[in-house]
Amino acid sequence: MQKKLISIPYDHPGAGNQSACSTAQAWASQPRDPQPEEKAALIERIKRMLKEQDAVLVAHYYVNSDLQDLAEATGGYVSDSLDMAKFGNEHPARTIVVAGVRFMGETAKILNPEKRVLMPDLEANCSLDLGCPADEFVAFCDAHPDRTVVVYANTSAAVKARADWMVTSSIALPIVKHLKEQGKKILWAPDRHLGRYIQEQTDADMLLWQGSCVVHDEFKMNALEEMMAAHPTAKVLVHPESPRSIVALADVVGSTTQLINASQKMDAQEFIVATDNGILHKMRTLSPHKLFLEAPTRGYGANCISCNHCPWMAMNGLLNLAEVLEKGHNEIHVDRAVGERAKVSIQRMLDFARQINLPGKNLGNA
Numbered sequence: 254m255q256k257k258l259i260s261i262p263y264d265h266p267g268a269g270n271q272s273a274c275s276t277a278q279a280w281a282s283q284p285r286d287p288q289p290e291e292k293a294a295l296i297e298r299i300k301r302m303l304k305e306q307d308a309v310l311v312a313h314y315y316v317n318s319d320l321q322d323l324a325e326a327t328g329g330y331v332s333d334s335l336d337m338a339k340f341g342n343e344h345p346a347r348t349i350v351v352a353g354v355r356f357m358g359e360t361a362k363i364l365n366p367e368k369r370v371l372m373p374d375l376e377a378n379c380s381l382d383l384g385c386p387a388d389e390f391v392a393f394c395d396a397h398p399d400r401t402v403v404v405y406a407n408t409s410a411a412v413k414a415r416a417d418w419m420v421t422s423s424i425a426l427p428i429v430k431h432l433k434e435q436g437k438k439i440l441w442a443p444d445r446h447l448g449r450y451i452q453e454q455t456d457a458d459m460l461l462w463q464g465s466c467v468v469h470d471e472f473k474m475n476a477l478e479e480m481m482a483a484h485p486t487a488k489v490l491v492h493p494e495s496p497r498s499i500v501a502l503a504d505v506v507g508s509t510t511q512l513i514n515a516s517q518k519m520d521a522q523e524f525i526v527a528t529d530n531g532i533l534h535k536m537r538t539l540s541p542h543k544l545f546l547e548a549p550t551r552g553y554g555a556n557c558i559s560c561n562h563c564p565w566m567a568m569n570g571l572l573n574l575a576e577v578l579e580k581g582h583n584e585i586h587v588d589r590a591v592g593e594r595a596k597v598s599i600q601r602m603l604d605f606a607r608q609i610n611l612p613g614k615n616l617g618n619a
């Protein structure tokens with residue numbers, strides 16, 4: 254196991270002092286990459302165990318390419334978190350194995366309470382989730398009872414249980430527009446960049462929790478401008494969890510699924526991609542003749558953790574996936590009452606998506 258110490262700085266209005274900076278730390282334990290000959294045998298073993306255990310593997314776009322390929326090769330699925338959960342819900346398998354981060358496993362469990370949900374590593378988390386502790390968030394909501402609470406998918410079950418709506422990045426805009434038309438004031442959590450982007454697009458009254466993603470927060474404007482100058486025909490694809498200075502340089506701003514669609518549909522031959530580099534596997538598979546470059550995280554303001562890959566997504570590997578299937582451990586449990594309340598905010602979004610005819614594959618998220 255390789256271990257990497259991650260510091261998650263966040264200051265948020267729920268802490269009572271907006272300038273106070275708290276630091277959360279997590280050890281991201283990344284499984285070793287197996288040798289080629291070991292890998293082939295491991296993949297065969299995992300395929301066999303998935304079948305024997307009536308299990309289906311669903312993987313996020315940000316996990317390593319071996320897991321994405323394995324999910325697709327075994328009748329599983331590669332997508333964003335909500336679609337992963339919806340797929341698990343529609344698939345007849347009794348066990349869902351989620352290769353992603355903790356909130357994705359929880360969402361799968363909330364939507365599929367009768368199924369067994371396993372994850373390669375239960376410590377795989379998310380800085381947005383960690384930066385929005387449920388008790389502080391509940392206090393923040395209680396202090397603003399006049400606001401409709403809208404939370405991003407990247408939150409714990411307990412935070413979703415306090416929310417009126419859960420949203421993903423591609424449906425956040427229409428939902429906030431809809432709430433604004435109803436005269437609602439909004440309390441948004443946890444990603445401040447996505448919240449600000451939506452606020453600017455909709456002009457809604459939004460009070461923002463000040464969380465951020467450790468990957469998207471690291472993209473550097475000056476270095477991106479230099480890269481754009483060196484690749485003048487390249488189109489810039491940006492996830493809205495990125496800072497405003499990066500979003501301002503984008504040709505397309507969108508969720509993971511929207512960015513993948515854009516990379517396929519646009520005529521350009523070169524793309525600069527400002528989101529986790531795990532997404533490049535899908536983009537390159539769909540458009541092998543195009544060039545995909547990672548937006549820079551190096552440059553002025555960079556620190557020792559600046560990189561384009563989520564340390565928690567990197568905790569998913571073939572070795573710990575095989576171990577989980579073998580031993581049946583790392584099961585996700587969500588308190589039933591919390592899960593039922595959280596499901597209300599998720600279901601509200603799903604119903605809205607159906608009304609505006611936005612099918613699951615377009616809902617997207619981090």
Ligand code: SF4
Pocket residue numbers: 315354378379380381407466467468469529563564565566619
């Ligand atoms: S990439 Fe960012 S938003 Fe996605 S799981 Fe990692 S820390 Fe969370």
